[in-house]
Amino acid sequence: MTDTTESLTSMDFHPRPEAGVAKPWAFPAPERGTLDNGLTVLRCHRPGQQVVAVEIFVDAPLDAEPEGLDGVATIMARALSEGTTERGAEEFAAELERCGATLDAHADHPGVRVSLEVPVSRLPKALGLVSEALISPAFDADEVKRLVDNRLDEIPHEAANPGRRAAKQLYKELFPASTRMSRPRQGTEETVRAIDAGAVRAFYDAHVRPAATTAVVVGDLTGVDLDEVLAGTLGGWSGKPAAPRPMPPITADDTGRVVIVDRPGAVQTQLLIGRIGPDRHDAVWAAQVLGVYCLGGTLTSRLDAVLREEKGYTYGVRAFGQVLRSDGEGHGASMLAISGSIDTPHTGPALDDLWKVLRTLAEGGLTDAERDVAVQNLVGVAPLKYETAASVAATLSDQVEQHLPDDYQARLYARLAETGTVEATAAVVSAFPVDRLVTVLVGDAAEIEEPVRALGIGEVTVVS
Amino acid sequence: MPMGHTATAEAGSGGLTATEHRLANGLRVVLSEDHLTPVAAVCLWYDVGSRHEVEGRTGLAHLFEHLMFQGSKQVHGNGHFELVQGAGGSLNGTTSFERTNYFETMPAHQLELALWLEADRMGSLLAALDDESMENQRDVVKNERRQRYDNVPYGTAFEKLTALAYPEGHPYHHTPIGSMADLDAATLEDARNFFRTYYAPNNAVLSVVGDIDPEQTLAWVEKYFGSIPGHDGKPAPRDGALPEVIGEQLREVVVEDVPARALMAAYRLPEDGTRACDAADLALTVLGGGESSRLHNRLVRRDRTAVAAGFGLLRLAGAPSLGWLDVKTSGGVEVPAIEAAVDEELVRFAAEGPTAEEMERAQAQLEREWLDRLGTVAGRADELCRFAVLFGDPQLALTAVDRVLDITADEVREVAAARLRADNRAVLVYEPVENEADGADEAGDAADRDDAEGADQ
Numbered sequence: 001m002t003d004t005t006e007s008l009t010s011m012d013f014h015p016r017p018e019a020g021v022a023k024p025w026a027f028p029a030p031e032r033g034t035l036d037n038g039l040t041v042l043r044c045h046r047p048g049q050q051v052v053a054v055e056i057f058v059d060a061p062l063d064a065e066p067e068g069l070d071g072v073a074t075i076m077a078r079a080l081s082e083g084t085t086e087r088g089a090e091e092f093a094a095e096l097e098r099c100g101a102t103l104d105a106h107a108d109h110p111g112v113r114v115s116l117e118v119p120v121s122r123l124p125k126a127l128g129l130v131s132e133a134l135i136s137p138a139f140d141a142d143e144v145k146r147l148v149d150n151r152l153d154e155i156p157h158e159a160a161n162p163g164r165r166a167a168k169q170l171y172k173e174l175f176p177a178s179t180r181m182s183r184p185r186q187g188t189e190e191t192v193r194a195i196d197a198g199a200v201r202a203f204y205d206a207h208v209r210p211a212a213t214t215a216v217v218v219g220d221l222t223g224v225d226l227d228e229v230l231a232g233t234l235g236g237w238s239g240k241p242a243a244p245r246p247m248p249p250i251t252a253d254d255t256g257r258v259v260i261v262d263r264p265g266a267v268q269t270q271l272l273i274g275r276i277g278p279d280r281h282d283a284v285w286a287a288q289v290l291g292v293y294c295l296g297g298t299l300t301s302r303l304d305a306v307l308r309e310e311k312g313y314t315y316g317v318r319a320f321g322q323v324l325r326s327d328g329e330g331h332g333a334s335m336l337a338i339s340g341s342i343d344t345p346h347t348g349p350a351l352d353d354l355w356k357v358l359r360t361l362a363e364g365g366l367t368d369a370e371r372d373v374a375v376q377n378l379v380g381v382a383p384l385k386y387e388t389a390a391s392v393a394a395t396l397s398d399q400v401e402q403h404l405p406d407d408y409q410a411r412l413y414a415r416l417a418e419t420g421t422v423e424a425t426a427a428v429v430s431a432f433p434v435d436r437l438v439t440v441l442v443g444d445a446a447e448i449e450e451p452v453r454a455l456g457i458g459e460v461t462v463v464s
Numbered sequence: 465m466p467m468g469h470t471a472t473a474e475a476g477s478g479g480l481t482a483t484e485h486r487l488a489n490g491l492r493v494v495l496s497e498d499h500l501t502p503v504a505a506v507c508l509w510y511d512v513g514s515r516h517e518v519e520g521r522t523g524l525a526h527l528f529e530h531l532m533f534q535g536s537k538q539v540h541g542n543g544h545f546e547l548v549q550g551a552g553g554s555l556n557g558t559t560s561f562e563r564t565n566y567f568e569t570m571p572a573h574q575l576e577l578a579l580w581l582e583a584d585r586m587g588s589l590l591a592a593l594d595d596e597s598m599e600n601q602r603d604v605v606k607n608e609r610r611q612r613y614d615n616v617p618y619g620t621a622f623e624k625l626t627a628l629a630y631p632e633g634h635p636y637h638h639t640p641i642g643s644m645a646d647l648d649a650a651t652l653e654d655a656r657n658f659f660r661t662y663y664a665p666n667n668a669v670l671s672v673v674g675d676i677d678p679e680q681t682l683a684w685v686e687k688y689f690g691s692i693p694g695h696d697g698k699p700a701p702r703d704g705a706l707p708e709v710i711g712e713q714l715r716e717v718v719v720e721d722v723p724a725r726a727l728m729a730a731y732r733l734p735e736d737g738t739r740a741c742d743a744a745d746l747a748l749t750v751l752g753g754g755e756s757s758r759l760h761n762r763l764v765r766r767d768r769t770a771v772a773a774g775f776g777l778l779r780l781a782g783a784p785s786l787g788w789l790d791v792k793t794s795g796g797v798e799v800p801a802i803e804a805a806v807d808e809e810l811v812r813f814a815a816e817g818p819t820a821e822e823m824e825r826a827q828a829q830l831e832r833e834w835l836d837r838l839g840t841v842a843g844r845a846d847e848l849c850r851f852a853v854l855f856g857d858p859q860l861a862l863t864a865v866d867r868v869l870d871i872t873a874d875e876v877r878e879v880a881a882a883r884l885r886a887d888n889r890a891v892l893v894y895e896p897v898e899n900e901a902d903g904a905d906e907a908g909d910a911a912d913r914d915d916a917e918g919a920d921q
Contacts, residue, residue: 010587010691017576020574081755090756090765094821097828100828100835146768149794153724157723157724160721160722161617267610267615300545305542309542309604310600311600314607315607373549373550376552381552381553384570387840387841388840
């Protein structure tokens with residue numbers, strides 16, 4: 001085409017530019033303190049961040065939920081913002097939104113997290129409301145019943161979502177049925193139905209107290225007397241001292257096998273392949289982060305290079321490590337997983353390719369070039385990733401709930417830069433051994449069962 | 465002034481500034497300096513979206529956006545992704561009805577690389593575009609469609625609603641993802657022609673925001689983009705103008721394998737860039753934004769007939785905007801009960817308007833959203849491009865929040881009375897098949913999947 005030729009030649013081409021001189025950047029170091037009531041505070045001034053983020057972590061883990069009441073931590077977390085002894089649920093929500101604030105509260109294995117974001121000028125007001133919620137929640141019987149019913153309504157939506165359905169099955173497969181970790185974080189229909197205001201109040205009384213709480217405050221704090229703000233809010237909370245709760249050991253059965261969750265007529269198969277691995281306290285973590293990125297961190301990583309960019313089987317497959325819980329004593333664990341969606345007819349060939357990618361990696365290892373690009377990305381994106389107050393607060397709060405030192409993230413970047421190709425290879429290969437992976441496939445069993453069996457990647461069972 | 469409050473000491477622009485420049489080939493450039501963090505965002509908006517597509521070629525703009533990441537004259541295959549990520553940057557591209565955007569957020573010292581990469585593909589994409597990448601990305605995009613729309617409950621709701629709300633033949637009748645049949649039918653020659661027609665410097669706006677030296681940045685922009693020839697072969701998009709109200713209630717009932725009944729509706733609203741659109745935004749916020757909205761209070765808290773209830777606004781400049789109602793029913797509740805309650809609330813709101821307190825809340829929420837959007841270099845770069853492309857003036861991005869705060873309760877009531885009416889909506893009802901077994905944010909279909917990781921139950 002003549003037009004084509006014209007557009008190929010009509011601009012001036014220049015050689016690819018070299019990078020300028022990097023400017024120093026470091027993950028922010030918070031200042032740690034304790035209020036008189038035992039509540040821990042981490043604060044961090046971030047110039048220019050007009051929306052302040054407050055992350056509050058309460059050491060009220062899911063394994064503390066009473067037998068048969070899975071989900072009570074979730075209902076309690078949600079009920080915190082549904083009315084206090086001073087104001088009803090509607091007024092509470094209205095007052096928060098009047099501040100331009102957003103509030104989220106949820107329960108996970110390590111504990112309850114309450115996240116507030118608000119323009120700095122309205123921090124005292126909004127933090128006052130959040131404190132009110134923590135100090136004097138109403139837990140009105142009718143409001144709790146509403147939250148229980150609402151939660152029951154959510155469950156079928158989750159079951160219909162392929163990603164959520166796959167996760168539920170994987171946890172059930174990996175962890176012993178007797179452990180909390182094997183069961184849905186927010187409870188099942190049966191357990192949620194059993195929750196009432198009394199159960200919520202009992203969980204609160206047993207676990208929610210200032211001595212078990214850490215608040216992380218990040219943002220542009222110029223002109224804010226944070227000590228005064230805290231004294232007038234969270235500082236007014238009183239409660240008994242809290243003893244740290246011992247964490248139950250985490251074990252998992254990662255015998256290589258395949259579970260197909262039948263979803264007749266599905267045009268894609270949702271895949272989730274996982275097992276458990278070490279937490280961030282383990283010296284291997286940095287190398288594992290690096291190796292897992294090379295395997296499946298982005299669309300130029302090994303998995304997508306084949307499954308997406310060569311074969312077109314998927315919009316994208318990712319590998320990741322996600323800490324489940326840590327106690328800082330070496331008993332923690334993370335979920336190591338590969339997830340993505342494959343069109344139904346290519347499910348067998350895609351899994352075959354995925355296993356080939358893992359085998360090739362185990363046999364030949366990573367290249368130095370792969371390792372270098374990964375380090376440059378993981379370390380280089382830090383200033384972008386931590387531009388907002390919310391992202392800094394979330395990471396600091398993760399460190400708190402995982403019993404990590406406050407400078408963990410800063411040191412992780414240094415560790416990543418020191419980690420070599422051999423170390424990264426060893427870490428990712430031991431993270432994803434081909435015979436120790438539990439594969440969950442949410443898809444059309446009639447279409448995918450036979451091709452998957454033929455792969456010989458483990459015993460195949462079909463559930464509905 | 466009943467609503468004099470602002471969250472920042474300095475409202476509106478918050479002290480931000482932007483400068484505008486134009487190269488000889490027509491490329492408009494917007495620069496905004498901010499040295500808080502050593503990062504720089506590059507954003508490039510091409511004035512082409514799914515509204516420019518022709519019959520039989522829906523999805524072409526978005527498929528083409530994927531092809532922009534498949535190499536150009538000096539950049540091999542996936543080199544664009546590799547180079548940006550290897551420099552510690554992040555990147556993506558998205559396609560909507562009215563535009564296609566490409567963006568890189570870089571450590572400040574790597575800014576020049578991002579400019580070089582964008583210029584290389586603007587000027588020489590066709591040197592690398594071949595059948596192999598076309599066939600591969602066609603499959604990737606079809607899988608994107610399956611993953612985000614076809615394989616999730618209610619996944620095609622937005623597609624159905626826009627098809628109802630904008631008549632057959634209207635440029636916004638179809639969504640950016642396109643149909644499977646059209647994706648199959650697209651040819652390499654279609655893609656080449658698309659590039660020749662729309663990917664020209666005079667059909668684009670480039671913004672660079674962050675820790676930059678404006679003079680140096682402009683010199684780099686001139687060096688890399690300056691020699692790319694402009695051309696004027698772009699046909700005007702088909703007219704998107706429509707009467708202010710639909711004039712009747714349109715309705716479609718879908719019986720599908722969904723977990724619960726749902727009531728969705730699309731209301732025809734004023735075009736983006738008008739006071740009336742900002743007023744509509746506030747009306748939808750009072751009625752269905754957040755946990756203190758009228759619909760949430762009525763349906764979720766009091767009647768307890770819904771799991772979730774809310775309103776969203778899709779701002780459009782070249783056609784009426786869309787107010788999107790989404791209610792998922794609770795337990796065995798039937799849709800007519802929900803519909804009656806929604807109508808009651810809308811009628812009352814149209815008659816009485818918002819209370820002073822509701823206005824204050826809604827304005828505080830929208831102000832906060834603006835603070836978030838302008839609070840990152842990437843968000844600011846995108847907004848500067850948006851206002852430059854759609855309204856001809858990037859400075860409007862920096863004062864957008866002032867305009868929202870300037871709206872009165874009367875204007876909010878007026879727009880609600882005029883537009884949030886039964887004869888101005890397309891209704892979509894979901895009924896589950898037999899017993900039981902989120903609507904997506906449709907702003908854009910992206911080149912790369914969302915990197916959010918996790919496997920929560």
